[in-house]
Each structure stands twice: as structure tokens, then as C-alpha cells.
Amino acid sequence: MEIPAGERSLCVRELWKNGMGWDLARITPFISQKTKRQLMSVVLDNITGSIDRMSWSEQSDGSFTVKSAYAMLTRNELPRQNMEKIFDRIWRVIAPERVRVFFWLVVQQAVMTNSERHRRHLCESSLCQVCNSGEETILHVLRDCPAMSGVWQRLVPPGRIHQFFVASLLEWAYGNLKNSEEQGDNEWATMFVMAAWWGWKWRCGDVFGMTGRWRDRVRFIKDLTKEVLAAHRSVKGSCNGPVREERMIAWSPPAEGWTKLNTDGASRGNPGLATAGGVLRDGEGAWRGGFALNIGICSAPLAELWGVYYGLYIAWERGYRRVELEVDSEIVVGFLTTGISPSHPLSFLVRLCHGFISRDWIVRIAHVYREANRLADGLANYAFTLPLGFHLFNSRLDALNSIVLEDAIGSARLRNIPV
Ligand SMILES: [Zn+2]
Structure with missing residues (x-):
């Protein structure tokens, strides 16, 4: 319903009667039922003598913080990948903290590779120095380079091999971080992040000339995963969280x-x-x-x-x-x-x-x-x-x-x- 010309310049306080509340007869023809319900919970406070003051709308308590101001300035309304779910899986994986942080950097694509260095004009070639046959992207280092793909071929269950090697970086991370499927007595998500983490360490060792001979990387990853899970179980067993008690x-x-x-x-x-x-x-x-x-x-x-x-x-x-x-x-x-x-x-x-x-x-x-x-x-x-x-x-x-x-x-x- 159109608001009559004479009503358009009304102030809020002209629609409030002290002791009576909102002048609903004048308001309700122009608002929805929902707005009316919202309005009912609001009062114009003229009893306590308080005055108008500035309030920061980015925080629920109205106080200003640098953090919320930064969030407001960097807010991006464009549709983009929702990273919440993938981060959630990363932080739930049973693995040492540094491994989880590494994986968090991986999904943010913040790990430095030749492909990235080349893009920034920091080096001549984006090629992988280990195999000289592909661009050194994050996925190449962690999965596709022959140095790693051989390890994965023996770790990934046969039925999932194909999907494992065709997924994009985020699909690959999200799909494998799921902590439900078990392989032997090792949880796959833990093995997955441990292998990726060691893939990165081996790569750094190769590039910086520090890797010695590794007898069996697959065996090593499997043993390491067992160790991580056993350590996790023993820590979990020794502290049962805050003490609780039933009370009437x-x-x-x-x-x-x-x-x-x-x-x-x-x-x-x-x-x-x-x-x-x-x-x-x-x-x-x-x-x-x-x-x-x-x-x-x-x-x-x-x-x-x-x-x-x-x-x-x-x-x-x-x-x-x-x-x-x-x-x-x-x-x-x-x-x-x-x-x-x-x-x-x-x-x-x-x-x-x-x-x-x-x-x-x-x-x-x-x-x-x-x-x-x-x-x-x-x-x-x-x-x-x-x-x-x-x-x-x-x-x-x-x-x-x-x-x-x-x-x-x-x-x-x-x-x-x-x-
Ligand atoms: Zn390579």
C-alpha cells in the first residue's frame, strides 16, 4: 500500500506514544505481519533518559574491533568455493598439528612450487626438476609426479585409484580427508595426510639435496600412520575431558x-x-x-x-x-x-x-x-x-x-x- 504524501516525512518518535507503545493503527496498513512482529519487540526508550550514540553494526555487541573492520573491508560477496567444510575436515584429521597446518596451506594453494615461482617471475621454468616432465603444481608435487604416484599406487585401495588421480586439488583433498573408510587398521584420512606431508618433505629434500636412500616409502608411511593413531588413542585414553557429575x-x-x-x-x-x-x-x-x-x-x-x-x-x-x-x-x-x-x-x-x-x-x-x-x-x-x-x-x-x-x-x- 502506498504511503500517503503527508506521512512520508514522519519521524519514528511521532509513531510512538509514551506509555502506550507504537501507534499501530497508523503503522500496520503499510507493513507486513512479520515486520509488525519485529516492531513489537522494540521500544523507544524515553524513560531512562539515555541519549543516541554511535554503535558498530559489524559486532553483535555494538563495540568496534579491528578484526570485524578488516572482515568488513575484505568481504567478498561474489560466489566462491565454500571452504568451511574442507577446513572442518582438515582440523578433524588425526595427525600432528604441523601436518594439519601444512594441509590447510595446501588447500589454500599457499605452498610454493615452481609453477607458482614461475608465475611470479622468480624462476625460468615451471617444470618439475625431479621428473622434468610436467609443470610443478601442488598436485604434481603431492600426487602426480612419478616420485609420489608410485607410492600412492600402492597405498590407495584399487577401486579408488582412478578417481584419486583425476580429482582436482580441492576434490582430492576433500574426498580423501573423510575419516570413515578404513584400510586395515589405519584410518585412511590419517594415512593420506601423512603421505602427502612426507611427499612434500621428500620433495624439499630432493630439491635441496638432503634426501638419502629410502628403502621402502610405502612401508614407512604405513608404520608412521599406525604410530600416529596409537599415540592419539593413548592420549585420548589418559584424559577423559572435564569431570562431570549427575546432580538432582x-x-x-x-x-x-x-x-x-x-x-x-x-x-x-x-x-x-x-x-x-x-x-x-x-x-x-x-x-x-x-x-x-x-x-x-x-x-x-x-x-x-x-x-x-x-x-x-x-x-x-x-x-x-x-x-x-x-x-x-x-x-x-x-x-x-x-x-x-x-x-x-x-x-x-x-x-x-x-x-x-x-x-x-x-x-x-x-x-x-x-x-x-x-x-x-x-x-x-x-x-x-x-x-x-x-x-x-x-x-x-x-x-x-x-x-x-x-x-x-x-x-x-x-x-x-x-x-
Ligand atoms: Zn615431477
């Missing part, structure tokens, strides 16, 4: 004279359709007020913060002055307890929450595991079934009765946590 996690009632506030956010996608919920309970676990909020479309941390904001809001309105706030997002607890950079896109909402927290009451903030925050989670999920906006529940919801009762009797759930 339950909602805990507030201390005497305190009220517990649990809040949570939920989002389907990040950003995606998002909701929040929260509930106030007393020492017996009895419902003292709750809410569900259908936000629209926003990011997961934003949904969490909306939950905190409205939770604090109803706690304050109901006159509770000692509140234990529990959230299951460590990021959000960090924002609330240690603060947030003013250039962070979420800083407006963190500031709104701080505005509440600094009132004349006591709010303790703690991180809890999801298992101790099930009722708030239930409310947030329930909000997906509700119309956009805020919904207050003075008494407990039938749909969530079982969680209320389980929490009240201290029912716990198992959780595997690092200790």
Missing part, C-alpha cells in the same frame, strides 16, 4: 520473608518468534502472580530480558520488597550483575531493568539451571498460544498446575553438570 536439580523456595521471581524467555529461531514468562512464588511455592508475554520477533537474549523486565515490574507493583530473581541464562545474569556496554544493542533494556533494580527494595539475582526454572519456561512456551502482548495471571494456570505442585514439593530432575 530442583526449584528452591525463597528464604523467609522473601519472594521468588523466576523468569524465562523462549524463541523459535534466533532471531525468531519469541516469548517470555515469569512467576512470583512464596516460601510454600504458592503462586503470587505470573505473566506470559508474546513478544513478536526478536533475539533470544532480548526475550530473556523482557522476561526479567516484566517480572520485576509485577513484583514491584504487587509491593514485594525482598525479591530473589532467578534466570537460567548466564548471559542475562552477567548483563544484570556486571553491566553492559552502552553501545550494545540490548543496553536499552538492561538499563530499564537496572532502573527497576535500583529502586528502594532488595533484588538478589542468581543463575539457576533450566530444571529449577520450569514454571517460567512453561509460561514462556504457553505465551506462543496467546495474542501478541502482555498477559497477567493472578492465579495459577491449569495448564501448568503439575509444575507448580512438583516445585512446591521439591521434585528434582537429573542434570549432568561439569564440576
Whole structure:
């Protein structure tokens, strides 16, 4: 729908009513349903008196870094080979780090060969000095030169020989780095990179005149591969990663004279359709007020913060002055307890929450595991079934009765946590 001439020069603030929110009657005829949902998660902050400031859009927290500026300047939107998958395979291969780094250079074609030297006018000929019969490209050195092809002929399983020698450099690397096919007790990917790495070392030795006589290169590669895999297994066997332990996690009632506030956010996608919920309970676990909020479309941390904001809001309105706030997002607890950079896109909402927290009451903030925050989670999920906006529940919801009762009797759930 065409925007009428008189409306075109409107500022955003002219479409916002303090205390009421967006003037949707004037906005919705011109925007899609999706834009409306995104808009619903945004507020114009005129309460905290904050001012406009510069924010760096290349970083999610709005702060400037040289790294992100470099990434922006060198960004290339043209379609090109997606290297992510191939790098991923390289870093997963069981091999010494220097071998993996070498292979990473190989697929970036950053290994110096005569072909490359010749292109840069650094030498007279691009020919291979070892066989004098082909251009010395990376593939020639590592695969096609008779010095290496003989080794490969005996290492590669017969059924795959043809494909092995016709693949392009990236196909060749990607196909052989797959770590699933086994040959004897050696994993092929490990043997493949070890052979390529030694192919390069032998080549350097030939060129610089340091290679002695090798009795059996094929035997050597096979033994080396066994050694690498055995070393890997013994290292893996001796350290089992961080120690974890199963623990029973339950909602805990507030201390005497305190009220517990649990809040949570939920989002389907990040950003995606998002909701929040929260509930106030007393020492017996009895419902003292709750809410569900259908936000629209926003990011997961934003949904969490909306939950905190409205939770604090109803706690304050109901006159509770000692509140234990529990959230299951460590990021959000960090924002609330240690603060947030003013250039962070979420800083407006963190500031709104701080505005509440600094009132004349006591709010303790703690991180809890999801298992101790099930009722708030239930409310947030329930909000997906509700119309956009805020919904207050003075008494407990039938749909969530079982969680209320389980929490009240201290029912716990198992959780595997690092200790
Ligand atoms: Zn050659």
C-alpha cells in the first residue's frame, strides 16, 4: 500500500506514544505481519533518559574491533568455493598439528612450487626438476609426479585409484580427508595426510639435496600412520575431558520473608518468534502472580530480558520488597550483575531493568539451571498460544498446575553438570 504524501516525512518518535507503545493503527496498513512482529519487540526508550550514540553494526555487541573492520573491508560477496567444510575436515584429521597446518596451506594453494615461482617471475621454468616432465603444481608435487604416484599406487585401495588421480586439488583433498573408510587398521584420512606431508618433505629434500636412500616409502608411511593413531588413542585414553557429575536439580523456595521471581524467555529461531514468562512464588511455592508475554520477533537474549523486565515490574507493583530473581541464562545474569556496554544493542533494556533494580527494595539475582526454572519456561512456551502482548495471571494456570505442585514439593530432575 502506498504511503500517503503527508506521512512520508514522519519521524519514528511521532509513531510512538509514551506509555502506550507504537501507534499501530497508523503503522500496520503499510507493513507486513512479520515486520509488525519485529516492531513489537522494540521500544523507544524515553524513560531512562539515555541519549543516541554511535554503535558498530559489524559486532553483535555494538563495540568496534579491528578484526570485524578488516572482515568488513575484505568481504567478498561474489560466489566462491565454500571452504568451511574442507577446513572442518582438515582440523578433524588425526595427525600432528604441523601436518594439519601444512594441509590447510595446501588447500589454500599457499605452498610454493615452481609453477607458482614461475608465475611470479622468480624462476625460468615451471617444470618439475625431479621428473622434468610436467609443470610443478601442488598436485604434481603431492600426487602426480612419478616420485609420489608410485607410492600412492600402492597405498590407495584399487577401486579408488582412478578417481584419486583425476580429482582436482580441492576434490582430492576433500574426498580423501573423510575419516570413515578404513584400510586395515589405519584410518585412511590419517594415512593420506601423512603421505602427502612426507611427499612434500621428500620433495624439499630432493630439491635441496638432503634426501638419502629410502628403502621402502610405502612401508614407512604405513608404520608412521599406525604410530600416529596409537599415540592419539593413548592420549585420548589418559584424559577423559572435564569431570562431570549427575546432580538432582530442583526449584528452591525463597528464604523467609522473601519472594521468588523466576523468569524465562523462549524463541523459535534466533532471531525468531519469541516469548517470555515469569512467576512470583512464596516460601510454600504458592503462586503470587505470573505473566506470559508474546513478544513478536526478536533475539533470544532480548526475550530473556523482557522476561526479567516484566517480572520485576509485577513484583514491584504487587509491593514485594525482598525479591530473589532467578534466570537460567548466564548471559542475562552477567548483563544484570556486571553491566553492559552502552553501545550494545540490548543496553536499552538492561538499563530499564537496572532502573527497576535500583529502586528502594532488595533484588538478589542468581543463575539457576533450566530444571529449577520450569514454571517460567512453561509460561514462556504457553505465551506462543496467546495474542501478541502482555498477559497477567493472578492465579495459577491449569495448564501448568503439575509444575507448580512438583516445585512446591521439591521434585528434582537429573542434570549432568561439569564440576
Ligand atoms: Zn615431477
